[in-house]
Amino acid sequence: MSRKKDMEASDCVTFEGFTVVPMKVTENSDCLHYLYIKDHSAREISVHKPKDRTLFVLNVPPYCDEQHITEMFEHIDKIQRVYIHNSPSTGLPHEHTKNFFSSVPVIEGYKVAYIVFKAKDAVSRAKKLPYNKPLIMHKKGGHPITSGLSKWINEYKEDSTVDTNKLQSEIDEYMKEYDDRIQQEIEKAKAMDGVADEDGWVTVTRYGKNKAAPRTEAHEKALTKKERKRRKDKELMNFYSFQIKESKKEHIANLRRKFEEDKQRIALMKASRKFRPY
Structure with a gap:
């Protein structure tokens, strides 16, 4: 009190x-x-x-x-x-x-x-x-x-004496956790291969669903070529502003060329219909 x-x-x-x-x-x-x-x-x-x-x-x-x-x-x-x-x-x-x-x-x-x-x-x-x-x-x-010199000496002693068994055990544990995480990502990628998500995107991975038929280099090239062709076929035309400008220029040039060709054709038709008595 x-x-x-x-x-x-x-x-x-x-x-x-x-x-x-x-x-x-x-x-x-x-x-x-x-x-x-x-x-x-x-x-x-x-x-x-x-x-x-x-x-x-x-x-x-x-x-x-x-x-x-x-x-x-x-x-x-x-x-x-x-x-x-x-x-x-x-x-x-x-x-x-x-x-x-x-x-x-x-x-x-x-x-x-x-x-x-x-x-x-x-x-x-x-x-x-x-x-x-x-x-x-x-x-x-x-x-x-x-603090000071005594602190540095203690830190040096702690850092210089390493228990190799504990270090190896911690490395093995870390690698096991890493391998498990990679395996989970692979399984998740396999499950999502060819399946559209909520936004409509399809995940294309290098892991095949059929484990008995591993993908070879030729198979990978064929799939890459097929995927490139599929993307090219589905490519959006006139999506960007520069594509719209280029398409307009090309359309105007085609109209002018067609107009000149029509003028020449009409001129030939008129010339062929003229009266020629001799």
């Missing part, structure tokens, strides 16, 4: 609905970093992030992880779970299920966090954190911070 009264008696600073909470990396640090916290409110109902027990935290530095956030806010109440995202989200963060070929993007730069407390009144108490008492990210005996 005394801790709660001290927090309520201290002054807190708010900015556009967020409570400004200063933090320091260590107790002896002179530089301050500021977090912006508020209660989590979203239209979508999330089982993992209940509105009445979830605290939304902005401007989380890159060197701060889930354990650091837990150590900074655990004095308010017991924390059930901490979620870190690249941007605000109502869902769960993507899990890294693969070590070598992960499709989950790495969160870089500043991020956001969701702190789920066990008690419902913990969020309201967190919003009253004093501005003059910075939170300490790394306390003595707490979760260590790797």
Whole structure:
């Protein structure tokens, strides 16, 4: 009770609905970093992030992880779970299920966090954190911070020692998933071969329906020639504007040529009908 009264008696600073909470990396640090916290409110109902027990935290530095956030806010109440995202989200963060070929993007730069407390009144108490008492990210005996040369050494050790068995297993799993996906696409293409879809388009594939008669190169050429002839027969005439102009020019030229031919024919007919007594 005394801790709660001290927090309520201290002054807190708010900015556009967020409570400004200063933090320091260590107790002896002179530089301050500021977090912006508020209660989590979203239209979508999330089982993992209940509105009445979830605290939304902005401007989380890159060197701060889930354990650091837990150590900074655990004095308010017991924390059930901490979620870190690249941007605000109502869902769960993507899990890294693969070590070598992960499709989950790495969160870089500043991020956001969701702190789920066990008690419902913990969020309201967190919003009253004093501005003059910075939170300490790394306390003595707490979760260590790797930075600078030590961070590079750890990353080098992790990257230089590769478990070949795990790597081969992950490659085999990836190739199996790829082969299954290609096989599904082939089966789908075979099913759609010669069948019009909703828009009237017909999918023409290189996979034949009859497995006993594989297509040879000559067969492929014959089918290509047949398909080209079919497209040429069904080609729309005078569809484009330049085709309309060309057809008009050709029609006018044909009319003029026919007019000249008719004039010559009439002249010959008149000449043949003249009276010639001798």
